[in-house]
Amino acid sequence: MKSIRKSKLIGLLSFISLCIIVPVSVFANSSWHWVTISPMKVLPFAIILTLAIEYFGVIIYGRIEGKARAFGIIALANIASFVAPYIYSSFRLNMFYGSGLFYSWERAFNNGPNYIIRFGYLLLTLCIEVPLVYYLLKKQVKSKRKLLIITTSLNVITTVIVAILERVFCQGQW
Secondary structure (H helix, E strand, O other): OHHHHHHHHHHHHHHHHHHHHOOOOOOOOOOOEEOOOOHHHHHHHHHHHHHHHHHHHHHHHHOOOOHHHHHHHHHHHHHHHHHHHHHHHHHHHHHHHOOOHHHHHHHHHHOOOOOOOOHHHHHHHHHHHHHHHHHHHHHHOOOHHHHHHHHHHHHHHHHHHHHHHHHHHOOEEO
């Protein structure tokens, strides 16, 4: 009888301690919204900044011969790497919402705390953009190894810059 009371008392004290130590907050209206601006509005500026840095970096340090062709290839590779995560997200959201790709495309940008640039995006950029630029420009440089190093380095640098800018300009809350 004493052990049952003792175990009940220990259980009650444990419960009270847990409630004090680990408070649980619940928001009744838990819809995410951007307080400042959506990353969708930052995307064009991010693309322009990234294109400029990568183009001039590859032209100057890679010593590319065909500058106009290089710009076209770098632009194509950047657009592919910027848009790929949203295409994937749109198809996944379309399966959830079932209301068409246009609605899902808009939701991919505004549904939840979806920053464009995260670690997965860096990996995606390195898997999409670097091979495209390298394989399409390797005949126009003297050092293929240098082109690969420059392209990879510039993509890491621009991804970090855009990630920082995005988090500064795009603030959201639940």
